[in-house]
Amino acid sequence: MKVLLFFGLVAAALADVTRFDGEKVLRLKPVLAEHVTLIRDLAESIEVDFWSPDSPELVTIDIDVDIRVPARYLSIVYTTLGQSSMAHEILIEDVQVAINRQADNGISPKELHSYTKYNTWDTVLSWINSIASSNPSLVSKQVIGNTFEGRPMTLLKLGKSSGTTKPSIFLDCGIHAREWISPAFCQWFVKEALETYGSDSQMTSLLDQMDVYVLPVFNIDGYEYSHTTNRMWRKTRSKLSGSSCLGTDPNRNFDAGWCTVGASSNPCSETFCGSTPESEIEVKNVADFIRKNKSSIKAYLTIHSYSQLLLFPYSYSYNLAADHSELMSVAQGASAALTSLYGTRYTSGPGASTIYLAAGGSDDWAYDLGVKYSYTFELRDTGYHGFLLPESQIKPTCEETMLAVKYIAAHVQKNLY
Template sequence: THLMKLSDSTKPAIFMDCGIHAREWISTAFCQWFVKEALSTYGSDSQMTSLLDQMDVFVLPVFNIDGYDFTHKSNRMWRKTRSKRSGSSCYGADPNRNFNAGWCTVGASSNPCSDTFCGHQPESEIEVKNVADFIRRNKSILKAYITIHSYSQLLLFPYSYSFSLAADHSELLKVADGASAALRSLYGTRYTSGPGAATIYPAAGGSDDWAYDLGVKYSYTFELRDTGRYGFLLPESQIEPTCEETMLAVKYIAAHVQKNLY
């Protein structure tokens, strides 16, 4: 799995991943767009220049690379990893149910054939283990965790494994609302923001809850376009506008993190 680091020293950092779920193609498109924009606007865009001067940005463009490859070659709607375990005829686990955050308690399945299979144990999936190891290793510098999914037009933050409010709930909500407004300013796309469990559905084992509980305060999940007309099969013509508007929200969050380094 390739991880990109946009910087050249050890500074406070943001970690962003795309493509945890294989069929969410607009997600992986956004990470590529982000890297292109960061590198091409550095020096000309004052906000991006300031961000990259003061912070590191780690970008994992395709989290679930085997699953993503499978959606191109075999089954466009595949969601999980492609791990194989002897004794089961079914492949893969849901990497966003495989983190050690209320693991397999709610909104996840213990059936290996289910789309939301939580895995045989937390971090059983190599992709999850590698990302969790990286975040643990860099915990002291990581200030924000942003994970990009589709679809539903939501901006979520912890918790998803519980209806309890996060300790930083009011600040996380305020930033999410500001980011949603920034996103909407370009094409009028409406996002709903709030804690995962109450805003979409309860689901345990998610990367955002896990990162937050580890101490990464600004932990956000984007559910990009649309709200169901095309779903995972978002047309190519929407890639650019989706990436452009999402960029505004990510930059909004990043600017807040930059001003509020804890």
């Protein structure tokens, strides 16, 4: 009886995990106004997950659109595309197969942390505690608040201890839950910083003269949910009174042109802006910390995926930032440094004109607060794996991104304000 009960519980648990068998990711190439209308109409009539851009409202002519289509809707989508003569291609033949193949770096126990695997939140938290206790002269930690579901948002502070407040850089990863390569980079950054301090002159100088705050996972609840239940989950896991749909897009929830463009007021939308700016406790915790320390924070770097972009303000407006020329110069230099390792090509520029208008983003908010060097990375790739980047690409992605981050950090260090 106990054996039957055990297998029954296992079956029930597995039944709760969302599967994506037979689903495809398609790249649509709209070149006519009719194509744009068709894509938006499709989004209204059937369940479509927009990967890039991240909502139907942002679809425009001559910008490729990547969508995940559930298997049950494929026939109607193919019929519609055939009638429209819109060019398209298949990026991912079977989403579930791609999910299964992500863990291609061999099998290891989930509780063992690895820099070349996508670690669960519990494993990341254990790593945070271990890395801080093992490196007391260079690392300290603090909880800046809890998530909606009560998980601690633990911030690592990297830097040589000093009796005075040092200028600092704030780095966060994992705002969007399904972008697993992002938290992988924050963990890699900490590893590299600690391993190369004392041997790499640039890193040594950086941590001697500045502090780097690292938030390994911003949207912890969503990240955990993407590991346990729904690999494609993007938002937070908050509940809104009067709605059965959960979560808010934390990168539409900052008070920067909030909910004016490129965001949705519909709680069921993937780009739901929230009920008010900073309605998400995770966003408020980060914003409160940066506000409290804004006199010392000189750069804000936020890591996303995918598209291979290095963006800076503004995204909520086509207006150029006051520091546009310098921000562009630094972005181009950082992108060139990144490309030098494996030849990976990045595009640099303001968010609005480089990809699309989107209000409520963390980089725009930080810049408007007075953090001049404010950048958003969109890591590998350009869509053929999308959010399902194989673990074999973690190491090269992180290695090349380190070069770009170090380039920005060096510029900040030499141009404190």
